[in-house]
Amino acid sequence: MSRFAMKLHASEEMEAGSCLRLGGESPEPQLCKQGSQGRDSLAVTVDGRVFVVDKALLTSHCEYFRALYQSGMRECLQTELHLRGLGAAGFVAMLGVLNGERPALGANELVEAIECAAFLQVRALAGYLVDLIDSDNCLLMCHTAFTYGVRELSHRAALFIRDMRSDLREDLWSLPPELVEYIDSLVPCTYMAVCSHAPSSELLQDFQRTVCYLDEDTRDWRVLTHLPKEASTTMAGVAVLDNKLYIVGGVHDVSKKVMDSGFCYSPVTNTWSTVPSPKQPRYNFTLIGHEGCLYAVGGEYNRKAISSVEKFRASHGTWSFASHLPCPAASVASAKAMSRIFVCLWKAKGATDIHEYVPQEDRWVLVTTLVRQQSYGLCMVAHRDNLYVMRNGPCDDFLLCVMDRYNLTSGQWSAVAGQYGNSKGSLFTAAVRGDSVFTLNRTVTTEYTIEDSRWKTKRDMKGFGRIGSIYTFLLRIPKDAVQLKGSSMADRPDQRYGLLVKDPSSVAHCLNDR
Structure with a gap:
């Protein structure tokens, strides 16, 4: 029996309908203070352990306690409560998360934490559990969250499994058939790429101005959509937010005149829409999509590096300034790990x-400093709680790509074994999906698998045969868009894919966009 199945069978024995009760006696409770006893504190007994906690902390983060203390019932006046049917480890994990901690959780603790998130309705805990999803626990998380009705966590774990289905196929039998059917109905992430292009005109259309995707069945690159003629990807900010591709900024030509507006592509409706540009004109900047917002970080203007940062709230369609970078910087390497x-x-x-x-x-915090001899180029990607920083080797061996890993949990740096030459793909345009890292150059697209402290080549596919800077990212392309997938990069299209619409609110939201 696999390591996934053993824990999944254990979770099947849990009673999803367990109820929580107030009052009553708890046999020989063990005092486990989580705070000082005071007027606003509450003694909560869970699984024989007593936790002295801040009542305001519980009522502000737990829907269960908020509803309880707004109900007018006699329990509102009690300073001691007994919760039955919950595990103490899950309650401890909840308290840690609510106090700003990032606790490491084993399999048993994960199950109890999911149970706690479900019955006490703790959104912060459910959100933290989403950050912990990986290939070792995704089946357990998906099944347990599905059992207890934590829908967002179950959905996010199912998406992770869908992206890694080929690697996890031998373990899927341990999930309920209806859950496997749901996973298979989801849309997997696809590796995407677009080169830097200046705007085109109706008379001089550039048919190389395409957004392409990697067809992993044929191991070749194909065209998904063409860029709007007004769009520029030269020195632009490119990011994905809620399964929509955003291209912001960019320049017209060598004069480096900044574009007046940005563009958003929805693969669900195969349409482009316009979005406003940041208040501070900028190019050669970094665009990051995170929790409903785009962040335009640093860049250049009038050939000078800038430190300003702006936030675009997609639901409002407006930009606002955020805290500046610690110093002016252009073409900043960035990554998101554990929703950070x-x-x-x-x-x-x-x-x-x-x-x-x-x-x-709204502040920047110095996490760590890496001191290494380096020549040119820098990229950073994230996998689990690790940040991987890539750079060219020492000046006497320029073509080598050297990598260091920073573990966020331990706070330790380590050199990653092996050096990767540019002939095996440019690690300065890497994208992570599950336990795989995709890289490319003009001759080869390489998929690496991350195993412990090494990146091992999993397979090689056709390269991205375009010149210029390359942006890579992941998108979920709906199954009903299969008609778009017949055009090879080498084909001259008979028509321009993708309709340009001016109102971004008309673009539909994708169900499987995370």
Whole structure:
């Protein structure tokens, strides 16, 4: 029996209909203080352990306690409560998350934490569990969350499984048939690429101005859609948010005049729409999509690096300024790990600072500094709780790509075994899907698998035969868009794919967009 199946069978024995009760006696409770006893504290007994907690903390984050203390029932006046049917480990995990901690959870703790998130209706805990989804626990998380009705967590775990279905196929038998059917109904992530292009005209249309996807069945690149003629991907910000591709900024030509508007592509409706540009004109900047917002980070204007950062709230369609970078910087390397935003800022003498942006506090926090001899180029990607920083090798071996790993949990740096030459794909345009990393250059597209501290080549596919800078990302292309998938990159299209619409609100929302 596989490691996934053993825990899944254990979770099947859990009673999804367990009820929580107030009052009553708890046999020989063990005091486990989580705070000081006071007027606003509450003694909560869970599985024989007593937790002294802040009542305001529970009522502000737990729908169950909020409803309880607004009900007018006599329990509202009690300073001691007994919760039956919950595990103490799940309650401890909940308290840790509510206090701003990031607890590591084993399989048993995950099950109890999901149960706690379900019955106490703790959205913050469910959100944290989403960040913990990986190939070791995704089946357990999906099944347990499905059992207890934590829909968002179950859905996100199902999407992760769908992306890694070929690697997990031997373990899917341990899931209920209806859950496997749901997973198979979802749309997997597809590796995408677009080159840097200047705007075109009706008279001089550039048929190379395409957004392409990797057809992994044929191991070849194909055209998904053409860029609007007004769009520029030269020195633009490119990012995906809610399964929509955003292209913001960019320049017209060598004069570096900044574009007046940006563009958004929805693969669900195969349409382009326009979006406003940031308030500060900028190019050569980094665009990051995160929790309903785009962040335009740094860049250049009038050939000078800038430190300003702007946030675009997609639901409002407006830009606003955020906290500036610690220093002016252009073409900033960035990555998202555990739903956290990280950027690399170069310093003198071979040092690179990694800063985290905390949206809730609108501030940048220095996380760590990497000191390595380096020549040119920098990229950062994330896998689980690791950040991988890639750069060219020492000046005497320019073509080698050297990698270091920073573990967010332990706070430790380590050199990743092996050096990757540019002939095996440019690691400066990498994208992570599950346990795989996709890289490309003009001659080869390489899929690596991440195993412990190594990246091992999984397979090679056709390269992306275009010149210029390349942006890569992941999108979920709906199954009903299969008619778009017949055009090879080498084909001259008879028509321009993708309709340009001016009103972004007319673009439909994708059910499987996360």
